[in-house]
Amino acid sequence: MTARPRLSHHMARGTAFLGCELAILGGAMSWVSERNLVAAISNAGGFGVIACGAMPVDLLDAEIAATKALTDKPFGVNLITMHPDLFALIDVCARHKVGHVVLAGGLPPKGSIEAIKASGAAVICFAPTLAMGKKLARSGVDALVIEGMEAGGHIGPVSTSVLAQEILPDLADELPIFVAGGIARGEAIAAFLEMGAAGVQLGTRFVCAHESIAHPDFKRAFLRASARDAVASVQIDPRLPVIPVRALKNAGTEAFTAKQVEVAQLLDQGAIDMGEAQLQIETYWAGALRRAVIDGDVENGSLMAGQSVGMVKAEEPVADILRALADEAESAFVSRG
Numbered sequence: 001m002t003a004r005p006r007l008s009h010h011m012a013r014g015t016a017f018l019g020c021e022l023a024i025l026g027g028a029m030s031w032v033s034e035r036n037l038v039a040a041i042s043n044a045g046g047f048g049v050i051a052c053g054a055m056p057v058d059l060l061d062a063e064i065a066a067t068k069a070l071t072d073k074p075f076g077v078n079l080i081t082m083h084p085d086l087f088a089l090i091d092v093c094a095r096h097k098v099g100h101v102v103l104a105g106g107l108p109p110k111g112s113i114e115a116i117k118a119s120g121a122a123v124i125c126f127a128p129t130l131a132m133g134k135k136l137a138r139s140g141v142d143a144l145v146i147e148g149m150e151a152g153g154h155i156g157p158v159s160t161s162v163l164a165q166e167i168l169p170d171l172a173d174e175l176p177i178f179v180a181g182g183i184a185r186g187e188a189i190a191a192f193l194e195m196g197a198a199g200v201q202l203g204t205r206f207v208c209a210h211e212s213i214a215h216p217d218f219k220r221a222f223l224r225a226s227a228r229d230a231v232a233s234v235q236i237d238p239r240l241p242v243i244p245v246r247a248l249k250n251a252g253t254e255a256f257t258a259k260q261v262e263v264a265q266l267l268d269q270g271a272i273d274m275g276e277a278q279l280q281i282e283t284y285w286a287g288a289l290r291r292a293v294i295d296g297d298v299e300n301g302s303l304m305a306g307q308s309v310g311m312v313k314a315e316e317p318v319a320d321i322l323r324a325l326a327d328e329a330e331s332a333f334v335s336r337g
């Protein structure tokens with residue numbers, strides 16, 4: 001790989017932690033981050049992460065094995081904390097000696113951090129606030145991702161720039177922190193590294209990679225979109241708290257409003273409880289994303305995308321995307337002196 005001394009220096013902690021050349025994680029994206037994209041990112045010097053999503057245990061087992069067949073470089077697995085078989089999924093990762101497990105979708109359940117660490121793997125968690133970041137650090141988590149509301153998919157309420165300023169000065173010395181949400185150029189990567197980040201995580205920027213299996217129509221929607229097309233879903237009923245999802249506007253956006261009305265009515269009638277209501281909402285998203293990513297139904301499916309979608313201009317190989325990001329970051333360090 002090209003020598004980029006300043007970038008390598010600033011990324012040293014992240015690359016040592018991940019075991020790769022560039023401290024750039026390919027953020028796990030359900031249906032998109034499967035063997036091909038994950039292996040391509042890791043083979044090109046980044047760090048690919050498999051999105052387990054709602055996959056059953058045997059499918060994750062097969063996906064990890066297939067990814068190992070495509071790369072001998074390290075990669076991670078992202079597990080959703082509310083998966084009913086979380087501990088069996090952790091066992092599968094352990095059997096495959098996956099080195100890094102990312103826990104997403106809420107607080108890690110009791111025993112999960114310990115179970116992952118017992119297998120020898122590093123645990124990476126999302127920190128939505130400084131207080132939570134401190135708590136996770138105390139619980140033995142090895143690294144954190146802080147993800148702003150510019151990101152694609154499920155989002156929190158705070159922007160990347162504010163989270164970075166709130167969390168990096170207090171916690172960056174304690175453990176490696178990867179910044180995510182709205183990053184599509186190397187200049188921004190350089191800025192977060194200078195603020196103390198160990199590295200970054202990008203999702204949207206990798207969707208249109210050659211190696212991504214996303215449907216051609218899904219990629220076309222990304223190539224056409226600008227930042228303002230990637231909007232957060234709206235909660236229509238105060239009794240039904242739904243985690244907002246950022247996606248490109250389409251007919252599916254309205255269908256989600258209708259789905260919320262339907263679920264809220266079932267809640268009112270006492271036909272379902274809050275847990276079941278939230279499960280129905282999450283199942284809805286998983287299905288809608290699959291319809292768009294795999295089947296190419298870009299009208300009715302969910303086009304989860306971050307605001308950085310406006311900077312996705314072409315379908316290109318993962319290696320070119322990573323090279324551009326690294327070159328831009330190195331140039332930024334050089335010009336800043």
Ligand SMILES: Cc1cc2nc3c(=O)[nH]c(=O)nc-3n(C[C@H](O)[C@H](O)[C@H](O)COP(=O)(O)O)c2cc1C
Nearest residue numbers: 027028029030104151152153181182203204304306
């Ligand atoms: C289509 C799509 C699907 C996603 N699915 C997941 C997921 O299953 N689990 C997860 O932790 N994050 C998911 N994310 C978030 C990404 O992992 C990543 O953190 C995010 O895309 C970073 O922000 P960016 O999109 O601005 O680059 C998804 C993002 C997108 C765009």
